[in-house]
Amino acid sequence: MPDKPKLDFSLRLIKRFCKEELVEEIQGNLMEYRQLLAQNNLVSRLKYWYQVLYYFHPSFLQIFKLKNKGPMFIFNPKVAVRNLIRHRSTTIISLLGFVVGLTSVIFLYFYIENELNVDAFHAEKDKIYRVIRLSENNNTGDIRPVSPTSGPYAEALVNDFPETVQSTNRVLFERGLITYGEKSFYEEDIIFADPNFFSFFSYPLKAGNPERVLSGANDMVISQRIAKKYFGEEDPIGKTLDIDAGAYKYTVTGVFDDIPNKTHLQFDMVCSMALFDSFEWFSVWYNHGLNTYLKVNTPEEAEYLESQFPSFMDKYMGEHFERFDAKWGLELEPLNELYFNNIAFEFPEVKHGNRTNIVTLGSIAVAILFIACFNYINLSIAQSYKRAKEVSVRKVLGVEKKRLIAQFLGESIFILLVSIVVAVFLSELLRNSFNRFFDLNVVFDWLNPLVISFFIILLIVIVLSSGLYPALLLSSFNPLNVFKTGKPTLGKNVFVRKGLVILQFAMSIFLMVATMLIFLQLNYIKNRDLGFDDEAVLIVESNNSPIDENFETFKNQLRTSTYVKSVTSASGEPGGYHDNAGFDIQGVDEPVQMYTVFTDTEYMETFNILIIAGRSFNREITSDRTSSIMINESALTATGLTAEEVIGRKIEGSFWDLDHRIIGVFQDYNFKGLKSEIEPMAIITNQDVRVFAIKIDAHNMGKSIEEVERIFKGIAPDYPMTSRFLDESISLQYEEEDKQARIFSGFALLSIVLACMGIFGLATFSAHQRQKELSIRKVLGASVRQVILLISKEFLILVAISSTIAVPFVFYFMSGWLDSFAYRIELFDNWSLFVLGGIFTAIIAFATIGAKTYKTAASNPSDIIRDE
Amino acid sequence: MGKNAIGEFEELVLLTVLILQEEAYILKIKEELVNQANRKSAMGALHITLSRLEKKDLLKSSLGRATTERGGRRKRIYELTATGKAALTEVKETRNSMWSNVPDFALKFVYAG
Numbered sequence: 005m006p007d008k009p010k011l012d013f014s015l016r017l018i019k020r021f022c023k024e025e026l027v028e029e030i031q032g033n034l035m036e037y038r039q040l041l042a043q044n045n046l047v048s049r050l051k052y053w054y055q056v057l058y059y060f061h062p063s064f065l066q067i068f069k070l071k072n073k074g075p076m077f078i079f080n081p082k083v084a085v086r087n088l089i090r091h092r093s094t095t096i097i098s099l100l101g102f103v104v105g106l107t108s109v110i111f112l113y114f115y116i117e118n119e120l121n122v123d124a125f126h127a128e129k130d131k132i133y134r135v136i137r138l139s140e141n142n143n144t145g146d147i148r149p150v151s152p153t154s155g156p157y158a159e160a161l162v163n164d165f166p167e168t169v170q171s172t173n174r175v176l177f178e179r180g181l182i183t184y185g186e187k188s189f190y191e192e193d194i195i196f197a198d199p200n201f202f203s204f205f206s207y208p209l210k211a212g213n214p215e216r217v218l219s220g221a222n223d224m225v226i227s228q229r230i231a232k233k234y235f236g237e238e239d240p241i242g243k244t245l246d247i248d249a250g251a252y253k254y255t256v257t258g259v260f261d262d263i264p265n266k267t268h269l270q271f272d273m274v275c276s277m278a279l280f281d282s283f284e285w286f287s288v289w290y291n292h293g294l295n296t297y298l299k300v301n302t303p304e305e306a307e308y309l310e311s312q313f314p315s316f317m318d319k320y321m322g323e324h325f326e327r328f329d330a331k332w333g334l335e336l337e338p339l340n341e342l343y344f345n346n347i348a349f350e351f352p353e354v355k356h357g358n359r360t361n362i363v364t365l366g367s368i369a370v371a372i373l374f375i376a377c378f379n380y381i382n383l384s385i386a387q388s389y390k391r392a393k394e395v396s397v398r399k400v401l402g403v404e405k406k407r408l409i410a411q412f413l414g415e416s417i418f419i420l421l422v423s424i425v426v427a428v429f430l431s432e433l434l435r436n437s438f439n440r441f442f443d444l445n446v447v448f449d450w451l452n453p454l455v456i457s458f459f460i461i462l463l464i465v466i467v468l469s470s471g472l473y474p475a476l477l478l479s480s481f482n483p484l485n486v487f488k489t490g491k492p493t494l495g496k497n498v499f500v501r502k503g504l505v506i507l508q509f510a511m512s513i514f515l516m517v518a519t520m521l522i523f524l525q526l527n528y529i530k531n532r533d534l535g536f537d538d539e540a541v542l543i544v545e546s547n548n549s550p551i552d553e554n555f556e557t558f559k560n561q562l563r564t565s566t567y568v569k570s571v572t573s574a575s576g577e578p579g580g581y582h583d584n585a586g587f588d589i590q591g592v593d594e595p596v597q598m599y600t601v602f603t604d605t606e607y608m609e610t611f612n613i614l615i616i617a618g619r620s621f622n623r624e625i626t627s628d629r630t631s632s633i634m635i636n637e638s639a640l641t642a643t644g645l646t647a648e649e650v651i652g653r654k655i656e657g658s659f660w661d662l663d664h665r666i667i668g669v670f671q672d673y674n675f676k677g678l679k680s681e682i683e684p685m686a687i688i689t690n691q692d693v694r695v696f697a698i699k700i701d702a703h704n705m706g707k708s709i710e711e712v713e714r715i716f717k718g719i720a721p722d723y724p725m726t727s728r729f730l731d732e733s734i735s736l737q738y739e740e741e742d743k744q745a746r747i748f749s750g751f752a753l754l755s756i757v758l759a760c761m762g763i764f765g766l767a768t769f770s771a772h773q774r775q776k777e778l779s780i781r782k783v784l785g786a787s788v789r790q791v792i793l794l795i796s797k798e799f800l801i802l803v804a805i806s807s808t809i810a811v812p813f814v815f816y817f818m819s820g821w822l823d824s825f826a827y828r829i830e831l832f833d834n835w836s837l838f839v840l841g842g843i844f845t846a847i848i849a850f851a852t853i854g855a856k857t858y859k860t861a862a863s864n865p866s867d868i869i870r871d872e
Numbered sequence: 873m874g875k876n877a878i879g880e881f882e883e884l885v886l887l888t889v890l891i892l893q894e895e896a897y898i899l900k901i902k903e904e905l906v907n908q909a910n911r912k913s914a915m916g917a918l919h920i921t922l923s924r925l926e927k928k929d930l931l932k933s934s935l936g937r938a939t940t941e942r943g944g945r946r947k948r949i950y951e952l953t954a955t956g957k958a959a960l961t962e963v964k965e966t967r968n969s970m971w972s973n974v975p976d977f978a979l980k981f982v983y984a985g
Contacts, residue, residue: 028945028946029898029935029945029946029947029948030919031943031945032938032942032943032945032946032947033898033899033915033942033947034915035941035942035943035945036899036939036941036942037899037915039941040899054914055914055915055916057916058914058915058916058917059915059916059919060916061916061917061920063920063923064916064919
């Protein structure tokens, strides 16, 4: 052909893959066929490609021969598979190692990926900010970021900065009794939000228009779960749900997908905010209790906004600040950072992640993978002795070094590919149990291109790190040497091998000791005396108006029961909610910042709090019921007075118009749990009923709860009773740490198993190599035990070195972790753990090696030596 | 039917080649198969059958002219060999003799039944 126009893709494919003698004809056929099709639409293109692809039938394809490369000299899958089967035990160990390693990496990768992508689905996530208040402590000048803002912020922000603030949204959390016909449940995750909620955020709607679903004052959007719960298979749109026994009625206008773990807001139903706008208290600037979000176009604009906030606050709150001698500023928290941000006080509480956890788990994943890789490297090196002859023969026959490398790398890739396929299946299989065991909700999203590229890169890294060294080593044997001595000369790799074993065990010991320390610390916290009695105390929430209005009747009826020892109502129980405010104490210049409990006269008795000066509340004294106050030791220290001086003084709280007198001082108790230090605190008699704490008969728990519930139902028959035991809810505070400990221990165990598998393989090899030596030793009178010890010794030394390396790391990292606790164990007091970790590892290693070497050691020397 | 056994599709292909004479190249064969026997087949599939028949020595082929619609590429013209013709005839005769042995009423029952 004289002129050669550029062939189109299909024809080039044909030329590349089909038999040379057929190319001309096939190309001709296809070109003519295309002309016949006339039209150039999708259908005819598909038809054309169908014809093209049919030519990829094997009978048309070229036989691929790599020119000048004999089959023996390139990667030969058959040889690879034969080799792997011949060395069954090492293959299985490498495979198991990689499978376990990769499976854990898959789990941890998705866990971390899930965590990092919280709230990433919002279309305008970079523009959304949450308004945070910076409350200033008068005593110390400390600035605490707190999340709750109040109703008027949003509108004022839009009015004052119309060019910067694009839109705002307020979110308020509520709980309530939801009724539909016969079905009635107490729902915890209801939110009230401005009408633009679904266009402001990007929560996907199953039904309804995001712009309009909340436009009516009584509109409500519910999750699929709720829709199913109340309406079953019926269409929920247009149905009406009652809140709080008919007090409010809302019409369902939309349904959203269940909110998974992917977002900081956890809610089941969204109602229109209109109801709250009608309340007078809602327009008061200092009635804080909701989240205000806003949208600005650029981070620069957010910065500009922040610079304007001081004057903004002065404009609206200046008078209030002056009157109460309090002050707070504002700040914008980007939505991207919200999930991992630590806010000192949050109400409503949103879901947060823990960055330290992520880093820790990421490092564990890497460690496990390293251990698996090291196993493979070590086993391959050990293998190399056995394959020395094969390699040498190939070399003598003229195989180039790089082709040998290709063969060995190919074998590594083969093992890895098998492992990853198994690991993917295994992780899918175990996903549910994994989520349940660790109490997580990890979603696997395999098809994400990022995920795919991550795993491809991971495989390449593993192949390079674990396949390259053995490949280079194996291909570098000197055939002459091998044939002469029957053994390759392996000089420096003894260090490599031992180094790898040391690293493996150092990681395992690190994880093990760290795990033990975590458990010890948690145990310490859980068993520490909190300073109050939390046993057999039932906390009942006052979550409905009948109980709210008749709380005295409720308490009095409870008191008559023989199952109830004592009962108190309060703003919060120990370990629960405590507000914080500044108080003016008569004769003290500076106001004292104190945490508060508003309660009745029975609080001290119910929780068995120790009085150290003055007297406790007494129901018989009228003033005690409404205007007495008790402070803790820390508060006493903060006033700088003695107990005798402080008793009888008047106290004034700036925010609550208090006029109370101090009647006593009680011993410090951990009202916030053991994660934080005890701070100044006041217990104030005042009517506030958020919770009831009921001390019940510890010997008749079941009956007592029934009795409480009976009395509750007598007053509020329409409402379910929400109750919990105080000791249980306090230990729930450590849920996060418990979860961490469980994950840690699980993976620590895995890493030890992996490391032992590696050492098992090495011991096998070592025993085999030294068979003759050992037999001769036996002939000369060594016992089986001595022989085992001989082999074990060299590994035990490695374990000893590993512990020495691991100890400083454990020390460094764990003291960092322990620092997050106010009450912690001392590392030096627990030095025995470090020794224990080493010894434990040594025992496991010894058992593994012993089991393997016993066979060699016990075998009859004559069987082995006679071959010579 | 002896060693020259041919399948049903092979028989159709051979007949088509016979009908088309000098015009018997793959696209025409494909077209004719659709027109005459309502049999659609991909060129690749047809090509496989043609090569098989060639291998059985029932067909022979030669490269013909190049045309512009084929981008200057030559086409392969197929032609029946003597063996091919014999095989076709044998098939036809076998069928004819079998048909003549079918009782008249048997076919009617097929329709009735």
